Amino acid sequence: MSRALLDVDRLQVRIPAAGRSRTVIHDATFSIASGESVGLVGESGSGKSMTARAIMRLLPSRAVTAGSIAFDGQPVLTMGRAALRAFRASGIGMIYQDPRAHINPVRTNGDFVLEGMLAAGLGRGAAEERALDLLRAVGIGDGARRLRQYPHQLSGGLLQRMMIAAALSTGPRLLLADEPTTALDVTTQEEVMAILDELRAERGLAMLFITHDLDLASAVTDRMAVMYAGMIVEIGTSAGVHADALHPYTVGLLGSRPAIGSRARIRTIPGRPVSAFEAGPGCVFAGRCPHATDICAAQRPELRPVGGRLVACHFAEELKGKVRFGDARAGDA
Amino acid sequence: MSIAAAALVTVEPPAGRDGRRADPALIGLAAVLTALVLAAIAAPLIATQAPDAGNILAANAPPSAAHLLGTDALGRDIFSRLVYGARLSLLGPTLIIVIATTVGVTLAISAVWVGGWYDLVVGRVLDLLFAIPGLLVAIIAVAVLGTGLTAPVIALSIAYTPYIARVLRSVALRERHLGYIESCQLAGASGAAICVRHLLPNVMPLIRAQATLAFGAALVDLAAVSYLGLGVQPPTAEWGIMVSDGQSSLLNGYPLESISAGAMIVVVVVLVNLAGERLAARAEAAG
Numbered sequence: 001m002s003r004a005l006l007d008v009d010r011l012q013v014r015i016p017a018a019g020r021s022r023t024v025i026h027d028a029t030f031s032i033a034s035g036e037s038v039g040l041v042g043e044s045g046s047g048k049s050m051t052a053r054a055i056m057r058l059l060p061s062r063a064v065t066a067g068s069i070a071f072d073g074q075p076v077l078t079m080g081r082a083a084l085r086a087f088r089a090s091g092i093g094m095i096y097q098d099p100r101a102h103i104n105p106v107r108t109n110g111d112f113v114l115e116g117m118l119a120a121g122l123g124r125g126a127a128e129e130r131a132l133d134l135l136r137a138v139g140i141g142d143g144a145r146r147l148r149q150y151p152h153q154l155s156g157g158l159l160q161r162m163m164i165a166a167a168l169s170t171g172p173r174l175l176l177a178d179e180p181t182t183a184l185d186v187t188t189q190e191e192v193m194a195i196l197d198e199l200r201a202e203r204g205l206a207m208l209f210i211t212h213d214l215d216l217a218s219a220v221t222d223r224m225a226v227m228y229a230g231m232i233v234e235i236g237t238s239a240g241v242h243a244d245a246l247h248p249y250t251v252g253l254l255g256s257r258p259a260i261g262s263r264a265r266i267r268t269i270p271g272r273p274v275s276a277f278e279a280g281p282g283c284v285f286a287g288r289c290p291h292a293t294d295i296c297a298a299q300r301p302e303l304r305p306v307g308g309r310l311v312a313c314h315f316a317e318e319l320k321g322k323v324r325f326g327d328a329r330a331g332d333a
Numbered sequence: 334m335s336i337a338a339a340a341l342v343t344v345e346p347p348a349g350r351d352g353r354r355a356d357p358a359l360i361g362l363a364a365v366l367t368a369l370v371l372a373a374i375a376a377p378l379i380a381t382q383a384p385d386a387g388n389i390l391a392a393n394a395p396p397s398a399a400h401l402l403g404t405d406a407l408g409r410d411i412f413s414r415l416v417y418g419a420r421l422s423l424l425g426p427t428l429i430i431v432i433a434t435t436v437g438v439t440l441a442i443s444a445v446w447v448g449g450w451y452d453l454v455v456g457r458v459l460d461l462l463f464a465i466p467g468l469l470v471a472i473i474a475v476a477v478l479g480t481g482l483t484a485p486v487i488a489l490s491i492a493y494t495p496y497i498a499r500v501l502r503s504v505a506l507r508e509r510h511l512g513y514i515e516s517c518q519l520a521g522a523s524g525a526a527i528c529v530r531h532l533l534p535n536v537m538p539l540i541r542a543q544a545t546l547a548f549g550a551a552l553v554d555l556a557a558v559s560y561l562g563l564g565v566q567p568p569t570a571e572w573g574i575m576v577s578d579g580q581s582s583l584l585n586g587y588p589l590e591s592i593s594a595g596a597m598i599v600v601v602v603v604l605v606n607l608a609g610e611r612l613a614a615r616a617e618a619a620g
Binding site for chain 2: 085087090094098102105166170
């Protein structure tokens with residue numbers, strides 16, 4: 001494997017709250033190679049966005065981190081102010097879930113799209129020209145007019161394309177996309193994903209794609225990491241994870257998707273999702289796993305290679321293809 | 334009157350561009366206040382007499398065609414003195430608000446941006462200043478620097494800084510953590526650029542409202558300082574001085590000087606407060 005563009009190694013994040021320090025990320029280890037697209041999948045509160053924020057060093061000021069994040073060999077967590085600014089400005093491009101909240105409402109779209117290029121020292125004329133090229137690339141034909149307008153005059157899909165253009169404007173090598181299509185309606189979602197995928201492939205950009213949508217992730221990413229309660233529980237090729245999950249949580253998550261055409265009740269994983277700081281010393285999923293044993297509650301499994309993939313489960317080999325969730329409701333499924 | 338308008342400001346589409354209608358009452362208030370300011374500037378054209386030309390033989394004259402509001406105890410034309418008095422009476426609070434707003438906004442936004450111990454120190458200092466009555470600071474300043482316009486203006490500027498800064502700080506703090514600020518950071522914009530170009534425009538409606546409300550209070554305070562004889566000195570025409578000058582005539586049955594000057598203070602303060610409340614309501618509605 002070529003040297004990773006982004007290397008996250010044993011990242012831990014703790015946030016002190018009410019005198020105690022609460023862990024929000026237990027252990028996240030993954031890497032993204034140049035041009036590779038990696039999905040980070042998990043339910044709300046599993047630490048996906050927090051991982052992205054740690055990569056950008058946008059954690060709350062009180063947060064304590066351990067482990068390391070390296071971008072192109074440079075350690076991100078210990079960067080000085082100037083290096084951090086340069087890294088944020090030209091190393092990564094960020095696409096947020098809700099473009100309306102992430103674009104200054106009282107300034108024009110042009111101000112937003114040009115911001116990064118002007119900060120990078122590009123002249124206004126050149127920056128505008130480049131912005132228009134980018135807008136054409138994301139499918140906005142009348143760019144000049146759109147740049148003069150304000151965010152509230154644009155639809156959500158259009159605004160998200162503005163954001164993609166802005167993210168690409170400084171020529172980053174890694175895109176962080178935090179649920180970029182969740183706030184959009186389904187048809188717009190598809191368009192935006194297609195644009196994103198095409199531009200990414202065209203420019204050879206690496207991408208960390210954060211989503212709770214397993215199907216979407218497996219369609220647009222090369223590899224996929226599944227996160228639960230602040231811990232990455234399984235990483236592998238997207239097709240592999242999607243077709244044949246090894247970790248009981250991934251199996252449960254895949255089983256919980258609604259099927260089109262089926263009128264059966266949607267299956268769920270029994271129990272409620274735990275927050276990272278609620279997890280005991282053992283496996284974070286032990287409390288909800290139907291196959292948990294004493295060792296699961298006592299000892300936290302590490303990510304280890306199982307069948308060409310990394311899985312954090314003591315019984316990954318034994319359980320292969322045999323994970324069954326007991327149904328709480330009779331007659332279900 | 335309540336200075337601390339609990340106004341919340343967030344995403345406000347640019348006012349008046351599309352969608353948001355201008356407030357006719359606000360336009361009316363602004364028009365009247367602008368007329369007052371213009372009258373003060375054009376005082377020599379409007380006043381019928383020189384403000385300190387007295388005719389002791391025509392003292393305490395009743396209103397007439399020559400003296401619209403009569404004359405004071407020294408025979409000076411009250412109407413002309415009111416018109417000329419508007420200059421200092423409006424200039425003083427304007428200076429106070431400009432200084433207090435500039436300092437207050439700078440302190441509040443830098444505190445929110447820098448955070449940490451700096452924020453803590455700024456917060457404590459503002460709390461401390463907030464606890465001291467402005468008038469008291471003004472009296473101390475006059476004791477040190479002497480009477481005139483300078484000492485009370487400096488003192489009241491300091492005293493009004495927390496009115497602006499404290500309210501602004503809490504709103505700016507919330508604004509600072511919104512997504513659009515984060516995307517500016519990620520675009521590589523410098524802290525100063527983000528504060529001035531992005532944060533400030535978004536909290537502007539609140540600043541406008543607070544500054545307007547503080548103007549009314551500053552006008553009253555400054556008039557009080559003059560009334561106490563600590564501000565600009567007679568025979569200068571100024572409303573606070575006129576109220577105090579007219580006091581003896583008031584007791585002698587010639588109330589027009591004190592009452593007309595007092596009425597001007599009340600009218601301006603009420604107009605400014607109405608405008609301030611409406612601005613605050615708009616700022617809140619935008620939030």
